[in-house]
Amino acid sequence: MYHLARGLYNNLTRREEYSVLILGLDNAGKTTLLEQLSQRYSHKARQQNKGKDPGFANLKDVDTIPTIGQNMCRIEFNKVWLKFWDLGGQESLRTLWDGYFNDAHAVVFVVDSTDTARIEECREELHKIISTEVMVSTPVLMLANKQDRDDCMEVEDIKEIFNKIAENMSARDSRVLPISAIDGTGVEDASEWLVSRIVRNKKYKPPNLV
């Protein structure tokens, strides 16, 4: 009876949650973006801030080491619960990505706007992701990161590069947005776009109940 009561209680208190993958090449800023989201929107951060919104933190002095494996954080944005999975972006770790595709409700693809040399590699990786069968009808948000740096590419240029792929994904929601994960510029707009598309896509990718 104890297990029955506990099971019923858990069923009654379940909430809807969506999984979002943060992908991109190494040194794109995926982990910094996750940290930024977690410091402002996670349940723990909200409790610590006692309802006040402190805005985004400046993570300039935070040392982030290359991710081996994954980082995870849960946030609540506009009353929607999201679970972000930040996966390691080094070349040898990218083969692990497709293991997460089945459960992903959206993909955030982070691009290092200052790394002009590897922009073509970015395009190839993104192409691989969106041409996977399970990723059809999954919203894709491309973030042109490091917009605070002077040597960054313009968002328009990045849009142009990804437009070729975007043509193939006409039926799917996709967008290129500029952000700076390190000081939080654009992260709120990006989250807003992400949440609206995920909720709109609810019928095709129903949320997890946790």
Added chain:
Amino acid sequence: MAKQSPVLAPKRLFLQIIALQASYYAVGLLLISFALFVAGVPWGLHYILSWTDVTANTSLGWLLTVLWLLDAMFSVLAIVLIVGRSKLATDFALTLHLINLIVVTVYSHSFPTSWLWWVLQVLSSLLTVYAGVWASQWRELRKTFFEDYELVDLEAQNS
């Protein structure tokens, strides 16, 4: 993504509780009916669903006590067959007795006051909890499909 184990699905647990309770009363019905028949006592549903007959004053009260303990042993078997999980055996065994307390209270329109009935419940609970856990563990730790392969190997070596 955390998904609930089917073993802990509320619907399944609920049905198991019902099945266990039904088997408890079914076996009790058989045992007590037989005993009443042999003793030449006219049959009555209150022998099964009421606590008033389980008293230390009558020989029938003591007979019923022994029969209910015997029924508890069958319940151990039922726990192993219906539930089969040692981690859940204690929960199910105690639930069985809690529901029984409610059933006899409702049927007799009074809370049990016979000390022998309470002693019976304590003994029966202890028996079903310990034997239920032990028997479920025994079943869980039993060798399963590996046995066949071993037999095949032995036969191959012998020939």
